[in-house]
Amino acid sequence: MNEQLIETFLSNWERWGGDWERWDNPIAxxxxxxxYLNEQHRTEILSWQxxxxxxxxxxxxxxxxxxxxxPPHRRNLNPDLSxxxxxxxxxxxxxxxxxxxxxxxxxxxxxxxxxxHVALLPVSRLYTDLDAWRRAWxxxxxxxxxxxxxxxxxxxSDDIEQHPHRGMFGPRQIHLxxxxxxxxx
Amino acid sequence: MIxxxxxxxxxxRLGSLATTxxxxxWARVKNPEGLKQRAVxxxxxxxxxxxxxxxxxxxxxxxxxxxxxxxxxxxxxxxLIIQTMRxxxxxxxxxxxxxxxxxxxxxxxxxxxxxxxTPLHPGDHLAQLGGERxxxxxxxxxxxxxxxxxxxLQKKWRIxxxxxxxxxxxxxxxxxxxxxxxxxxxxxxxHFASVEDGVFVLLDNDGHNASLSSLARHVILLxxxxxxxxxxxxxxxLIQVFALSAWGRPLPAYVTxxxxxxxxxxxxxxxxxxxxxxxxxxAIIEQGxxxxxxxxxxxxxxxxxxxxxxxxxxxxxxxxxxxxxxxxINPLLxxxxxxxxxxxxxxxxxxxxxxxxxxxxxxELMHEQRxxxxxxxxxxxxxxxxxLWRRLLARPSLFIPYHRRSHKK
Numbered sequence: 001m002n003e004q005l006i007e008t009f010l011s012n013w014e015r016w017g018g019d020w021e022r023w024d025n026p027i028a029x030x031x032x033x034x035x036y037l038n039e040q041h042r043t044e045i046l047s048w049q050x051x052x053x054x055x056x057x058x059x060x061x062x063x064x065x066x067x068x069x070x071p072p073h074r075r076n077l078n079p080d081l082s083x084x085x086x087x088x089x090x091x092x093x094x095x096x097x098x099x100x101x102x103x104x105x106x107x108x109x110x111x112x113x114x115x116x117h118v119a120l121l122p123v124s125r126l127y128t129d130l131d132a133w134r135r136a137w138x139x140x141x142x143x144x145x146x147x148x149x150x151x152x153x154x155x156x157s158d159d160i161e162q163h164p165h166r167g168m169f170g171p172r173q174i175h176l177x178x179x180x181x182x183x184x185x
Numbered sequence: 186m187i188x189x190x191x192x193x194x195x196x197x198r199l200g201s202l203a204t205t206x207x208x209x210x211w212a213r214v215k216n217p218e219g220l221k222q223r224a225v226x227x228x229x230x231x232x233x234x235x236x237x238x239x240x241x242x243x244x245x246x247x248x249x250x251x252x253x254x255x256x257x258x259x260x261x262x263x264x265l266i267i268q269t270m271r272x273x274x275x276x277x278x279x280x281x282x283x284x285x286x287x288x289x290x291x292x293x294x295x296x297x298x299x300x301x302x303t304p305l306h307p308g309d310h311l312a313q314l315g316g317e318r319x320x321x322x323x324x325x326x327x328x329x330x331x332x333x334x335x336x337x338l339q340k341k342w343r344i345x346x347x348x349x350x351x352x353x354x355x356x357x358x359x360x361x362x363x364x365x366x367x368x369x370x371x372x373x374x375x376h377f378a379s380v381e382d383g384v385f386v387l388l389d390n391d392g393h394n395a396s397l398s399s400l401a402r403h404v405i406l407l408x409x410x411x412x413x414x415x416x417x418x419x420x421x422x423l424i425q426v427f428a429l430s431a432w433g434r435p436l437p438a439y440v441t442x443x444x445x446x447x448x449x450x451x452x453x454x455x456x457x458x459x460x461x462x463x464x465x466x467x468a469i470i471e472q473g474x475x476x477x478x479x480x481x482x483x484x485x486x487x488x489x490x491x492x493x494x495x496x497x498x499x500x501x502x503x504x505x506x507x508x509x510x511x512x513x514i515n516p517l518l519x520x521x522x523x524x525x526x527x528x529x530x531x532x533x534x535x536x537x538x539x540x541x542x543x544x545x546x547x548x549e550l551m552h553e554q555r556x557x558x559x560x561x562x563x564x565x566x567x568x569x570x571x572x573l574w575r576r577l578l579a580r581p582s583l584f585i586p587y588h589r590r591s592h593k594k
Contacts, residue, residue, distance in 0.1 A: 012435070016434070072451055072452065073451065074366075074400070077400075078366065079359060079362040079366060092436075094435060095434075095435040095436040097436055102447065102450060102453065107399075107451045107452045108395065108399050108452055109399060109400075109451070109452050112392060112395055112396045112399060113366075113396065130421050130425070131418070131421055134417060134418075134421060138417075146379075146382045146384045146417070146442060146444050147384075147442055147443060147444045147445075147447070147453070148440075148442045149395055149439070149441055149442070150436060150440035150442075151438065151439060152434065152435075152437065152438050152439075152440075153438050154438070155390070155391050155392040155438060155439075156391060156438055157307050157308075157390070157391040158324070158390070159306075159307045159308035159311065159324060159325070159326050159354075160311075160326070160331060160334055160350040160353055160354055161195060161198070161199075161329075161330065161331050161350060162198070162199060162202050162203075162324070162327075163331075163351070163354075165350065165351055165354035165355075165358075167358070168307060168357075168358055168361075168391040168392070168393075169305075169358075169361070169362060169365060169391050169392040169393050169396050170391070170392030170395070170396065170438075170439070
């Protein structure tokens, strides 16, 4: 993986207010996730289905650590939801963005509603920019739905004299766990 | 003219912050002229043959199970919205922030039809609470001071007196988030649509569009007929220039792309209705002002305009199209007594054209408007022009900074 691409992505990710940590392999990323969740002092996490998350043996690890993942449903959404856990289909270096497309078990709501969003991202999903991702997406899935969500930083409102206020609708904080997965992009 | 100095200062500050962010963001783009040219070509490709592109968009949308309707004017657009809501059996909805919704006066139509329509965008919500009209396409309350917003919230929601912007924003946040989580029907103004694949794009930094389009079971999309891209490649160029020029970012915090309804998914709408709104746009093209419709409503021309900074959004006869582009379009959109005088709201500095990411030739179009109006009212032009300048010259405190800014470059 092109180191320059990773650095550009992380620099732009930070520019828009995201924080991150970077690990050499999925196992280290799994430990980092458990540590981060422990620090938040929350045990219930709105999440993608665990088999849609790109880290092996995550279900057992979370279970052992007494974390409960629950899928989004209208009846379990409330304004005080604390943590949402997802991955992303792609990340765009030029804008520091995550891209999500729809699929079973991968609702957008964990990235949109809780106050903290934690995203697990293998480096193999990194693209230069929107055009590069769009080309790759269309080449690999011709005719597939173009429904997508591109997230570049936390939710910010600046309606009151341009003062930036975080977390108006979406997360106040986005924590990215980037890891090398040994797959070429 | 805005008499209150604090409000004028707020507008100047908005202009200064937005311009700095925009210039800085564009400076980081590798090939800014290339990107602008892509965006201009994308706009012209569609405007040169709008009917054919709209026909293809309709076809693409229907292929993805979107119900497509057409509205010739604002009245018809509102009638179709109300009719759709009745067919869905709903009497309340949330709406996003979009100038098209203000253009058709959807709030007024909803009220007249006993529909509870709540603006979800914090700026729109505050503006509605305070009885204010949006003064800028991106920051509807950009002209309001923190004191004015505090007074609105104290009066309407009885919040404790505070002038801390974070505390004020938090006061707005919780009720809006609660409303969002109960969302059943959404009325959404669309920023852009792509003929290729029938994609509809919503842009924002606070996430109200992404959340609302995910949670609402029924979505009614409204699209100005000219905000169409022929291809996804063109769409990407438009999204990028919009974000750079509106917010000074390579992309907004949230780009939401909708296609068809997704009845089987946990999130996403079960039905999507699309209303294509003309409302004089075909006539604008026929009258030779089609290049004005290149506008993507990013608001960049507002924040560099010395006239806008002196008169604010209220100076444009309460049209949602304010600033220099409003002065071009409003004479064609509004009643003659409200629209036509706006063609003279220009100092000729040309900052608007320099700031425009899709190269709308605003000064030329404004000149063309004045020529057209002079032909319609042969003795009117000088009278109107001198009347405006007489009023400006009578207030040296307004005129001097205005004059200096106009001649800085």
